[in-house]
């Protein structure tokens with residue numbers, strides 16, 4: 226952190242009601258590469274969270290009345306500052322999250338793209354006037370901001386998961402309280418500092434740190450918080466859903482995935498390998514849209530496996546600050562989960578074509594390719610969240626669709642084939658919120674990101690993303706005014 230161009234972006238306090246508060250002594254944050262201490266953040270108590278909620282309520286009351294053009298300008302200024310400070314933000318991401326610096330730079334650009342997109346969208350939140358069922362009257366359909374939003378974000382994309390929620394919420398006229406992952410709070414705090422510099426009024430965007438379970442519960446049961454947007458595991462998402470029931474809170478849940486990646490005999494193999502390297506190894510495998518189960522049709526199974534091994538063995542592993550491809554996983558427990566999946570696979574007939582079984586003593590893993598995968602393996606039902614590729618063999622289109630859909634998740638799916646009819650059938654039948662056809666990189670500010678089944682509720686990005694922060698109000702206008 227000492228090497229930041231602007232050291233004042235490194236905040237070890239929380240932002241509440243426009244002030245940096247709290248003793249940076251509650252929670253220590255470590256560098257996943259060498260476990261060195263990066264800094265500390267406060268452990269806020271319930272009174273602090275209450276104060277944040279009250280401040281957000283006041284900010285909302287005035288922000289909702291601002292001109293759309295003012296909201297847009299505020300977001301434009303934030304966007305500009307994010308770009309101007311992108312090197313520092315990328316460095317903070319790599320230090321606390323571990324990902325390779327070039328990927329962290331990509332994440333900052335991606336995070337900024339949501340702010341830019343919603344700065345424009347802020348001026349396009351329109352209502353409708355439709356023919357009425359009664360004489361001398363009109364039906365007005367208005368869009369209004371939902372109110373105070375709580376945003377709980379994970380560690381794998383600490384910048385993008387924050388802006389993907391905050392930018393549309395602020396464009397819509399809401400105020401937001403962000404609770405970042407305790408593993409990666411410094412990115413969120415730096416983005417909040419830039420929001421302050423952009424002129425955000427106090428209480429519009431606040432960042433709170435502390436015990437996840439108690440803060441989560443306090444936000445869920447609060448009557449003043451009208452919307453919760455959560456990105457994280459399906460398990461925690463379900464818990465928050467239950468806790469939000471009493472206040473009938475609006476919910477957006479971006480939860481876990483278990484993406485099938487299907488390669489047919491007629492696919493362009495090089496294109497499929499390009500897509501797989503991105504869909505599997507970005508962020509060292511720690512993405513919710515990561516290719517988790519790789520189905521390869523029998524005719525090309527061994528050829529594909531050999532070509533994949535050549536690519537995987539060329540990946541460089543090490544410290545994210547160096548120029549490389551695979552960095553350490555977020556912590557040792559994540560590596561132990563991968564180790565368990567690999568051991569399970571080997572016990573059930575798998576063969577390791579490349580890489581080595583994780584030792585369980587380091588979070589820096591060699592990428593692995595396993596063949597002879599079957600649907601009984603642990604990794605068939607669990608996200609791996611690491612650099613391990615299990616190759617499943619299949620024969621027919623019908624068979625692979627059924628196997629791909631045999632999971633409770635439905636976030637992303639990928640398919641490679643040069644038969645356009647087959648691609649369209651797959652797009653139709655794969656149970657996923659997002660389908661990549663001959664493409665491995667789905668994320669974009671202008672596309673609606675989200676899942677079906679237990680992968681969540683709602684969408685982030687695009688026009689659908691701002692709808693999540695809007696209520697529809699129906700006004701029937703009659704009388705002698707028309």
Ligand code: NAP
Nearest residue numbers: 378379380405406437438441457458461479480481482513
């Ligand atoms: P996680 O364990 O669910 O944690 C996510 C966030 O929730 C963290 O800030 C965490 O804080 C907090 N949290 C945990 N327990 C809580 C509780 N009882 N009440 C309120 N908050 C609570 O997930 P993660 O391991 O950080 O992230 C990885 C998961 O996120 C994967 O499953 C991945 O697929 C999913 N993800 C989904 C998307 C998507 O768009 N669908 C995008 C990215 C990631 P603590 O760390 O203190 O527990």
